Amino acid sequence: MTQRFENSVALVTGAGSGIGQTCVRQFLNDGAIVVAADIDATASAPDDEVFKAARDNKRLHFIKCDVSNRLDCENCVNETVKLFGRLDILINSAGISQRNVRPEADFEETWDQVMAVNLKGSMLMSHAAVEKMKLNSPSSGAIVNISSIMGCVVYNESDKLSDGFNPYPHSKGAILQLTRDLAVHLAPDGIRVNSVCPGFVETQFTKGLQDNPELHRKLAARHPLGRFGTPDEIANVILFLASAQASFVTGANWSVDGGYLAQ
Ligand SMILES: NC(=O)c1ccc[n+]([C@@H]2O[C@H](COP(=O)([O-])OP(=O)(O)OC[C@H]3O[C@@H](n4cnc5c(N)ncnc54)[C@H](O)[C@@H]3O)[C@@H](O)[C@H]2O)c1
Incomplete structure (x- = not known):
């Protein structure tokens, strides 16, 4: 039986943990060749059967990459194409919150760092990826960005998770507009761009909470x-948006949030 992503090359950032790592596993199970990119080289090679078999079969390759660094992003995409001949799918899952910034940082440094990874990182990776997707014959591709419910609404005041200067919601709101802008301008090239807005998810990211x-x-x-x-539950929707089954979906933002935004 043909698998959904047979012969597709998918590049996943933030692949060392949580949602990104789960996307990698699901892509591998569904026949894709996967490049897993993460800033943390040690986190990116779980010792389970799916990852091990894919590494042995050369269907999984890890690249150390800081998505906030333009050269890293360009090298990562270039290496992907050099290794596997093409790039079909980009999942921009690398992300941080202010909890990942050094505690001594003031509000400006914290804001800059979160924006650099979450927003600029998604833009830089998309910029590098689009150049290669346009070389597919015919030009084609799918990008899925990861926003958040906090890109659509603000933290509840009583949870005390923001004083209005928390950069996380700012970065995630901007990802929605990045998604729409890219989607409209890349539609003539056959490249679809969508985003998801997860609610709170059980990953390392929310461990403190x-x-x-x-x-x-x-x-x-x-x-x-x-x-x-x-x-x-988040990766299921991300992979659907990346797949041919979503061929008429672009510029969309899908909530995957247990109903959070419906209230
Ligand atoms: N977990 C949640 O509740 C939740 C909710 C909504 C949205 N999100 C978003 O989903 C995405 C994935 O989150 P997660 O929960 O899997 O987090 P996670 O912390 O489990 O994984 C994030 C991964 O990104 C990597 N990373 C961090 N900075 C990087 C950089 N500069 N370059 C490359 N890789 C980098 C980390 O090393 C880590 O492996 C993030 O964009 C996050 O904002 C998460």
């Missing part, structure tokens, strides 16, 4: 389904 039982309960209850999502 999950470790606080009271806050965890409160945040889970803000989702009508009453819980955090799993990385697989």
Whole structure:
């Protein structure tokens, strides 16, 4: 039976953990060749059967890449094409929050760093990827950006997660506009660009929140389904948007949030 992504080459950033790593696993299970990019070289090679078999069959390659660095992004895309001959799919999953910035940083440094990874990183990777996608014959490609419910609404005041200067929602809101702008301008080239807005998801990213039982309960209850999502539940939608089944979907933002934004 033909697999959904047979002969497709997918590049996933933030592939060392959480949603990105789960996308890699799902792509491999569905027949893709995958380049897994992450700033953290140690996090990117889980020792499970899917990853091991793919590495042995040369269907999985890891590249150390800081998405906030233009040269890293260009090298990453160039190496992908050099290795596998083409690039079909880009998943921009690398992301940080202010919790990942050094505690001594002031508000400006924190803002710059979060924007550099979340927004500029998605832009730089897309810029490098689009150049190669246009070389496909015919020109084609699919990009999926990861926004957040916090790109659409603000943190609930009582959760005390922002004082209005938290860069995370700013970066995720901007990703929605990056998605629309790229989608419209790349449609003539057969390149589709979409985004997803996950609710709170059980990954390393939210570990600090999950470790606080009271806050965890409160945040889970803000989702009508009453819980955090799993990385697989987010990756399912990301892979659908990247697939040919979504051939008439571009410039869209899909909520994957247990109903959070419906309230
Ligand atoms: N977990 C959630 O609740 C949630 C909710 C909404 C949106 N998101 C978004 O989903 C994406 C993935 O989040 P996650 O939960 O899987 O997080 P995660 O922390 O589990 O994984 C993020 C990965 O990105 C990598 N990374 C960080 N900075 C990088 C850089 N400069 N260059 C390359 N790689 C870098 C990290 O090393 C890590 O492997 C992020 O964009 C995040 O903002 C997460």
